[in-house]
Amino acid sequence: MDFNHFLSSYYPDPEYGGRRLYADMVEQAVAAERLGYRGVTLPEHHLINVLLTPSPLLMAVKVAGVTERLELVTSVVVLPLHDMRILAGEIVQADILTDGRLVVGVGRGAFAYEMARMGSPIESSKEKFDESLDVLIALLTGEEVEWHGDWYDFEPLTIM
Secondary structure: OOOEEEOOOEOOOOOOOHHHHHHHHHHHHHHHHHOOOOEEEEOOEEEEOOEEEOOHHHHHHHHHHHOOOOEEEEOOEEHHHOOHHHHHHHHHHHHHHOOOOEEOOEEOOOOHHHHHHOOOOHHHHHHHHHHHHHHHHHHHHOOOEEEEOOOOEEEEEOOO
């Protein structure tokens, strides 16, 4: 049986500092690899005082630089908060920079107040998530993608 370690971004005390929090997360990842874990999971949270990880892809690239074999799993990239045309390119770049160890987990968001603060109400997140996932898959698997939907409308483009 394989296990992943969740890299918590819990930040209860501003005195602790973001630099220290991220260093702890990286240290946990190194320990997880040393202990034989299959991978680490990286959350995404915005504008919440006690959770501080706006970019799981950036953290994945950092962790890849100090580990050799860990899978780097986003848990989760909140699709309704992103433009899929930008995110698709960022995913491809992060996958290259992590030597193919990136595993992208996606979701629609967990906290209504977080989603509202980001301008993406939880009430519409299911519909936006559904289309965003379809667009993301098309962009990551297609050579040239055109889309005309409720949330996305663009002429043919290639992400990389």
